[in-house]
Amino acid sequence: EAGVTQFPSHSVIEKGQTVTLRCDPISGHDNLYWYRRVMGKEIKFLLHFVKESKQDESGMPNNRFLAERTGGTYSTLKVQPAELEDSGVYFCASSTSGSQPQHFGDGTRLSIL
Amino acid sequence: AQKITQTQPGMFVQEKEAVTLDCTYDTSDPSYGLFWYKQPSSGEMIFLIYQGSYDQQNATEGRYSLNFQKARKSANLVISASQLGDSAMYFCAMFRSGNTPLVFGKGTRLSVIA
Numbered sequence: 434e435a436g437v438t439q440f441p442s443h444s445v446i447e448k449g450q451t452v453t454l455r456c457d458p459i460s461g462h463d464n465l466y467w468y469r470r471v472m473g474k475e476i477k478f479l480l481h482f483v484k485e486s487k488q489d490e491s492g493m494p495n496n497r498f499l500a501e502r503t504g505g506t507y508s509t510l511k512v513q514p515a516e517l518e519d520s521g522v523y524f525c526a527s528s529t530s531g532s533q534p535q536h537f538g539d540g541t542r543l544s545i546l
Numbered sequence: 547a548q549k550i551t552q553t554q555p556g557m558f559v560q561e562k563e564a565v566t567l568d569c570t571y572d573t574s575d576p577s578y579g580l581f582w583y584k585q586p587s588s589g590e591m592i593f594l595i596y597q598g599s600y601d602q603q604n605a606t607e608g609r610y611s612l613n614f615q616k617a618r619k620s621a622n623l624v625i626s627a628s629q630l631g632d633s634a635m636y637f638c639a640m641f642r643s644g645n646t647p648l649v650f651g652k653g654t655r656l657s658v659i660a
Contacts, residue, residue, distance in 0.1 A: 466647055466648075468647075468648075468650075474652070475650050475651065475652050475653075476637065476639075476648075476650040477650075478647035478648065478649070481646075481647050489646075489647065492647070522589065524591060526591075526648075534581060534593040534596055535581075535593075535648060536593060537583070537590065537591035537592075537593075538590075538591075539588075539589055539590040540589050540590070540591070542589070
């Protein structure tokens with residue numbers, strides 16, 4: 434069984450540019466989560482999809498972040514325009530139900546210059 | 547609101563020795579779950595062990611065991627017979643019942659010394 438895959442693994446862009454991160458969850462996992470870890474701080478929740486619907490987006494920092502999950506399969510997280518404080522590692526995780534462990538991808542390391 | 551506290555930013559342990567990584571939590575929900583994840587230097591997050599709030603026995607997975615003390619709201623991870631490959635960041639996390647997002651602690655960096 435393939436795990437959660439994230440693309441790209443690294444992205445370096447300039448302030449003001451746009452970046453799109455992609456997450457492919459484990460097949461059959463309805464729940465998909467995005468998290469972010471800024472250097473030296475805790476891993477913070479961004480949002481949660483159940484299939485194609487946004488269940489909880491209370492962690493999204495501002496309207497420069499847009500997440501979609503087309504057809505309840507893969508998800509994208511777009512940052513437009515990127516700011517310096519958006520730098521960090523963005524993790525995607527998926528699970529079958531809340532009592533099951535969330536399986537994480539390897540993360541996308543985003544650097545804004 | 548839920549909160550996870552990991553008070554040990556860094557820990558050292560001799561190879562083959564056991565080590566305990568501390569985790570305390572705060573929640574008013576009667577139903578919740580606790581996880582430990584390992585993040586090696588390569589960056590991926592690896593699930594280690596899970597404990598449900600209603601589980602009667604402490605969870606064990608190979609060399610990992612969770613010392614769950616509900617009254618003290620602690621869920622310490624015990625790694626027995628440490629190996630060099632155990633060197634990594636370790637995160638304690640919790641969620642309320644249902645498909646809710648995880649709340650993470652700041653993590654503990656474990657270094658295993660030969």
